[in-house]
Amino acid sequence: MLGGSLVVTIAELQSFIFDYISEYRNSYERYTSLPPEGAGYPKHAISPFLSSKEFEVYLANDGVLINEVAAEPDYQWYIAGGPALKVDFEPTKTPPEVTQIIKDHGFEGKPIGIYRIVAKEHIPSAVWRGRVKHISSQISVKNSDLDVTLRMTKVETSLKQLVCNFTFGAYGMVLDSHLPDQSCSFGEPHITENMGFFPADLNNRRFFRYLEVYGTSDKAAWDKRIISIRVSHDLRRDFAKKLSNPNGDKGGAMSFGKNNQWVENYSNRLGQLKTAIDDFKHILMFQSHETESVFHELIEKHPILLDVYGHCESKPKLKYPQGELSPIGKAYLEPDFIVSYSDQSYKLVELERASKNVVTKQGQPRAEVGQAIFQTAEWVHYIREHYGLIRSRYPGIHTKYKTSVIMSRSTQASFNGVADMNRYKELVIQQFAIDEILTYDDLFDKACTAYTILTGLSPHSI
Numbered sequence: 001m002l003g004g005s006l007v008v009t010i011a012e013l014q015s016f017i018f019d020y021i022s023e024y025r026n027s028y029e030r031y032t033s034l035p036p037e038g039a040g041y042p043k044h045a046i047s048p049f050l051s052s053k054e055f056e057v058y059l060a061n062d063g064v065l066i067n068e069v070a071a072e073p074d075y076q077w078y079i080a081g082g083p084a085l086k087v088d089f090e091p092t093k094t095p096p097e098v099t100q101i102i103k104d105h106g107f108e109g110k111p112i113g114i115y116r117i118v119a120k121e122h123i124p125s126a127v128w129r130g131r132v133k134h135i136s137s138q139i140s141v142k143n144s145d146l147d148v149t150l151r152m153t154k155v156e157t158s159l160k161q162l163v164c165n166f167t168f169g170a171y172g173m174v175l176d177s178h179l180p181d182q183s184c185s186f187g188e189p190h191i192t193e194n195m196g197f198f199p200a201d202l203n204n205r206r207f208f209r210y211l212e213v214y215g216t217s218d219k220a221a222w223d224k225r226i227i228s229i230r231v232s233h234d235l236r237r238d239f240a241k242k243l244s245n246p247n248g249d250k251g252g253a254m255s256f257g258k259n260n261q262w263v264e265n266y267s268n269r270l271g272q273l274k275t276a277i278d279d280f281k282h283i284l285m286f287q288s289h290e291t292e293s294v295f296h297e298l299i300e301k302h303p304i305l306l307d308v309y310g311h312c313e314s315k316p317k318l319k320y321p322q323g324e325l326s327p328i329g330k331a332y333l334e335p336d337f338i339v340s341y342s343d344q345s346y347k348l349v350e351l352e353r354a355s356k357n358v359v360t361k362q363g364q365p366r367a368e369v370g371q372a373i374f375q376t377a378e379w380v381h382y383i384r385e386h387y388g389l390i391r392s393r394y395p396g397i398h399t400k401y402k403t404s405v406i407m408s409r410s411t412q413a414s415f416n417g418v419a420d421m422n423r424y425k426e427l428v429i430q431q432f433a434i435d436e437i438l439t440y441d442d443l444f445d446k447a448c449t450a451y452t453i454l455t456g457l458s459p460h461s462i
Helices: 010-032 096-104 159-166 224-243 261-286 292-301 367-390 421-432 440-455
Strands: 054-060 063-068 084-088 114-118 135-143 148-155 190-199 206-214 311-314 337-340 346-351 401-406 436-438
Touching: 010 054, 010 135, 010 148, 010 224, 054 159, 063 159, 159 206, 261 292, 261 440, 292 311, 292 346, 346 367, 367 401, 367 421, 401 440, 421 436, 436 440
Parallel strands: 054 148, 084 114, 084 190, 346 401, 401 436
Antiparallel strands: 054 063, 063 206, 135 148, 190 206, 311 337, 337 346
């Protein structure tokens, strides 16, 4: 254990964390601003330090624990669903009524998102009940500028014991969680995200939306002079983790020691984008006269072309209730793609042939444009009338959606000599009340721009 004069104080730690959050948010704004002011990264919720209003902070003798104060999932995650670790013994301490509920719902013997881990040694009562002991001081402080409250607690115990009690013995007694220690680099935490912990008898439980464990309480590790370095490193880590998981998977995550797997995932995804751009370029050059199925197959193979940051679903069926048809007699609707984002927003996409022209000789939008946009209007009508049928598949789609049509090429022939194609598309958007009209050249340029922003390299130069 460090000497008293070398250990950070509660006041110093509190001040550091407030300054860290402020710098993190300011740097995030620079990262997400468009070039040349910023790096042009997407505005994703990459960290609780961007918007969360409250954190628990525990200062142990040889480390620090920071836990986001957030609501549990709105279901009985400790019965089924998790994701969670259940600490148990042999024979089990699971209440019979819980076992019966699982049987009654047909879940027995099936994956339910709860991972039972069995202790091989006695677990003290304080650990089993998740009680944090040896508290010497507590204070709650709010920073009004940030709208963040820190619940600061000083505990006269080791970090290992604190974390063990916090997780009901899961970390430390049952699992070797490879917690960081004094030998680790400053600013490299053990992170647990979206994971619940509870003892089998359900006497207590905790669900961690975001938990950081630091293996040092050394003053040097919490010196404000290293905040800018810490923030720069953490932002890159958090963006890379987010971009390596564009589908927004809802599972839990635990980092057992230093893990740079997200670096490999991120690099792989950039490689996929480069391959997709090359395939797209070939089709635009040699197959743009063919039907829209050629482009649908391309995007189905490389959904990253449609959106780098969303999850793309091809030809989902939006079925009408039994015995009901659409206003023009359809039993179901079928967008070419629905793109889902992690913030529960969506984009519905209609593809048309690249060879279709947009403008008549008289300067009016061609009939094909209206027909394509009419299909998007059908989708919007369905969502408004029958949201209950698709709520579980697309939660929140009735309030956060955009419609998009992709057709034609950005050529003078396609637009019949219109001088400013972008301004013309703006007129069409206003006339038909659609959110977005793109040509296939626009889509190609967007993919190239995304690659350049994320790598600093032009996809045409490598």
